[in-house]
Amino acid sequence: xxxxxxxxxxxxxxxxxxxxxxxxxxxxxxxxxxxxxxxxxxxxxxxxxxxxxxxxxxxxxxxxxxxxxxxxxxxxxxxxxxxxxxxxxxxxxxxxxxxxxxxxxxxxxxxxxxx
Numbered sequence: 501x502x503x504x505x506x507x508x509x510x511x512x513x514x515x516x517x518x519x520x521x522x523x524x525x526x527x528x529x530x531x532x533x534x535x536x537x538x539x540x541x542x543x544x545x546x547x548x549x550x551x552x553x554x555x556x557x558x559x560x561x562x563x564x565x566x567x568x569x570x571x572x573x574x575x576x577x578x579x580x581x582x583x584x585x586x587x588x589x590x591x592x593x594x595x596x597x598x599x600x601x602x603x604x605x606x607x608x609x610x611x612x613x614x615x
């Protein structure tokens with residue numbers, strides 16, 4: 501089992517930045533992908549970004565060029581640097597980890613962007 505704990509959410513004005521972090525603990529040997537999803541009120545959970553253990557990254561189109569995902573394999577942590585935030589980025593952000601996809605989920609951290 502893998503436990504994921506997110507931190508770094510909060511309230512920010514449009515155009516501002518936030519940095520989310522996620523620490524993984526437990527049986528980390530099974531983890532290849534780490535990343536982030538988000539869920540806005542009344543909407544389905546959607547993919548945001550992910551990074552493999554070798555550093556390959558993928559981003560959802562709405563965040564490409566504004567968000568950067570990074571990973572510290574030694575510390576089993578993943579980060580999401582979010583710049584140029586928009587009100588439509590408001591959501592609960594979930595950390596994920598897994599071997600072939602999101603097998604494990606964190607509890608989520610709220611990000612609110614005011615206009």
